[in-house]
Amino acid sequence: MSKGKKEPISDRRKFIFNMARGVGIATLGGFIWSAYINDAKAQKLLLRPPGAIKEEDFLKTCIKCGLCVEACPYDTLMLAKPGVHKPLGTPYFTPRDTPCHMCTDIPCVPVCPSGALDLQSVLSENKLDINKADMGIAVIDKESCVAFWGIQCDACYRACPLLGEAITIEYQKNERTGKHAFLKPVVHSDPCTGCGMCEHACITEKASIQIFPREVVQGKAGNHYIKGWDKKDDKRVKDAKAIHTQTEISKESALDSLNDSGDLYQ
Amino acid sequence: MKQFWSNNRFLILRRFTQFSILFLYFGANAWGWWILRGNLSSSVVINFAQVSDPYAVLQMLAAGATISLDLFIGAATITVFYFLVGGRAFCSWVCPINMVTETANYLRRKFEFNRMQGPKMPISRNIRYWVLGLSLVVSFVMGMAAFEFVSPISMIHRGIVFGLGFGWASAVIIFLFDLFVLKDGWCGHICPLGGFYALLGRFSVIRVFHEEGNCTLCMKCKVVCPEHQVLHMIGKESMSVNDGACTNCARCIDVCDDDALGFSLRELAEKNRR
Numbered sequence: 001m002s003k004g005k006k007e008p009i010s011d012r013r014k015f016i017f018n019m020a021r022g023v024g025i026a027t028l029g030g031f032i033w034s035a036y037i038n039d040a041k042a043q044k045l046l047l048r049p050p051g052a053i054k055e056e057d058f059l060k061t062c063i064k065c066g067l068c069v070e071a072c073p074y075d076t077l078m079l080a081k082p083g084v085h086k087p088l089g090t091p092y093f094t095p096r097d098t099p100c101h102m103c104t105d106i107p108c109v110p111v112c113p114s115g116a117l118d119l120q121s122v123l124s125e126n127k128l129d130i131n132k133a134d135m136g137i138a139v140i141d142k143e144s145c146v147a148f149w150g151i152q153c154d155a156c157y158r159a160c161p162l163l164g165e166a167i168t169i170e171y172q173k174n175e176r177t178g179k180h181a182f183l184k185p186v187v188h189s190d191p192c193t194g195c196g197m198c199e200h201a202c203i204t205e206k207a208s209i210q211i212f213p214r215e216v217v218q219g220k221a222g223n224h225y226i227k228g229w230d231k232k233d234d235k236r237v238k239d240a241k242a243i244h245t246q247t248e249i250s251k252e253s254a255l256d257s258l259n260d261s262g263d264l265y266q
Numbered sequence: 267m268k269q270f271w272s273n274n275r276f277l278i279l280r281r282f283t284q285f286s287i288l289f290l291y292f293g294a295n296a297w298g299w300w301i302l303r304g305n306l307s308s309s310v311v312i313n314f315a316q317v318s319d320p321y322a323v324l325q326m327l328a329a330g331a332t333i334s335l336d337l338f339i340g341a342a343t344i345t346v347f348y349f350l351v352g353g354r355a356f357c358s359w360v361c362p363i364n365m366v367t368e369t370a371n372y373l374r375r376k377f378e379f380n381r382m383q384g385p386k387m388p389i390s391r392n393i394r395y396w397v398l399g400l401s402l403v404v405s406f407v408m409g410m411a412a413f414e415f416v417s418p419i420s421m422i423h424r425g426i427v428f429g430l431g432f433g434w435a436s437a438v439i440i441f442l443f444d445l446f447v448l449k450d451g452w453c454g455h456i457c458p459l460g461g462f463y464a465l466l467g468r469f470s471v472i473r474v475f476h477e478e479g480n481c482t483l484c485m486k487c488k489v490v491c492p493e494h495q496v497l498h499m500i501g502k503e504s505m506s507v508n509d510g511a512c513t514n515c516a517r518c519i520d521v522c523d524d525d526a527l528g529f530s531l532r533e534l535a536e537k538n539r540r
Contacts, residue, residue, distance in 0.1 A: 026396050029397075030400050033404050033412060034408055036415075037415055037416075038408060040415065057331070059410045060330060063308045063323070063337060063414075064420065065305055065307045065309060066305055066424065070294060070295050078428070078429070081424075081429050081430060081432070082425075088414075088421070089415075089420060113308055113310075113334060113336040113340065114326075115332065115334040
């Protein structure tokens with residue numbers, strides 16, 4: 001290559017450069033874009049309308065048209081707007097402000113065009129059944145709930161649309177005074193729909209009973225625990241097969257192998 | 267007065283359409299109207315027809331969502347509509363961002379920014395197709411519709427119907443970008459939805475037609491056109507504007523005082539030429 005005069009850059013080279021630049025900038029943009037989306041969809045404490053499918057699929061499937069929001073007669077549902085730190089444009093509700101009133105005709109679900117709100121999940125025997133909705137679970141903070149202090153309050157219990165099922169009252173003697181009772185609210189997670197009427201009704205400054213998505217607060221014991229006292233659960237072990245393994249020690253019974261191994265007094 | 271009307275009729279009509287559509291959506295949420303419920307992503311027309319944004323559905327498909335029959339029919343309806351009738355008419359007749367960018371473009375011309383800004387930036391109008399492709403890749407990788415998540419169009423439109431939040435900021439960003447950084451920056455270079463409709467509208471039937479015989483080469487049309495490259499035939503040849511990037515905004519027809527531009531059906535125009 002001569003140092004003085006530069007050769008004109010060939011079209012082929014320009015083309016390759018332009019393509020490389022396009023791919024390069026696209027990669028750069030793609031990473032920034034993905035990082036933004038990854039960050040924005042990380043919000044876990046989000047309460048969805050009744051019938052919402054699994055959060056991961058919900059984010060894929062919801063087209064953000066807002067028809068569920070328009071259908072809601074209580075203005076419970078909102079579409080996430082920029083600045084509220086929730087996945088943009090998707091429907092959610094804040095029970096402390098406006099809880100789900102559990103309409104028996106569930107206007108918000110059938111209008112969903114995308115299937116992000118699944119009608120099948122709120123049907124029982126082909127009839128709409130709002131009690132099948134699963135928006136979250138109520139969680140009580142017993143440190144700030146005044147009923148646990150011994151002060152009488154059953155606001156959440158009274159507000160619950162599934163009174164006596166999703167929230168029950170547990171009576172307990174108040175040893176401190178010796179003559180009063182605690183009336184402690186207890187949430188039962190199976191019937192609880194997460195409508196948030198309790199959180200809305202809670203009398204403490206910041207609600208002592210709050211709704212969280214089920215998968216956030218609920219634990220899992222694992223399949224290897226069998227409730228022996230529960231006939232239905234006990235059936236699971238009926239056809240179970242034990243796996244037998246044999247080692248040097250387990251050839252004899254456990255008692256013998258422990259006592260007679262002889263290494264105790266050596 | 268008559269002159270004003272003939273120089274602005276399509277602009278007035280477009281603003282009327284844009285505002286009416288916004289108003290109908292707004293009324294549906296605020297007062298329970300039933301003419302146009304939902305938003306630009308997906309809506310129900312007169313309690314009957316489902317219409318959905320085909321580009322949003324395409325992203326959802328890339329993200330791995332199961333597309334419901336309703337959305338499929340809705341997206342197909344819109345696709346067929348713009349395929350036949352509109353081309354990029356969505357951009358100039360429906361999209362609310364259009365009002366933002368046209369204002370920026372107008373101010374640029376009024377204050378002669380275009381002349382002050384020196385040499386043109388080497389920015390290709392094909393960026394939108396790259397963004398379009400990229401949005402599908404990101405949707406696929408991240409498992410959710412990527413452009414829908416950042417789209418200022420949805421933000422503004424959804425914001426006007428359902429509550430704006432900080433959505434106004436996206437309009438300000440686009441306005442300032444178009445005003446000070448790049449002429450027709452958003453709509454003419456970056457927006458992948460515009461790119462999508464440009465690809466779709468390449469074959470649409472209703473077209474602007476240029477009658478070369480009437481043209482006095484005043485070039486007013488090229489000044490106002492947001493995609494001025496599509497008007498390459500001005501003063502050279504009588505033909506219809508067939509480039510998909512043309513938004514059918516008809517601003518060129520408005521400003522033309524020589525009756526050299528008008529709407530025409532593609533087929534008809536081609537036939538008359540022969």
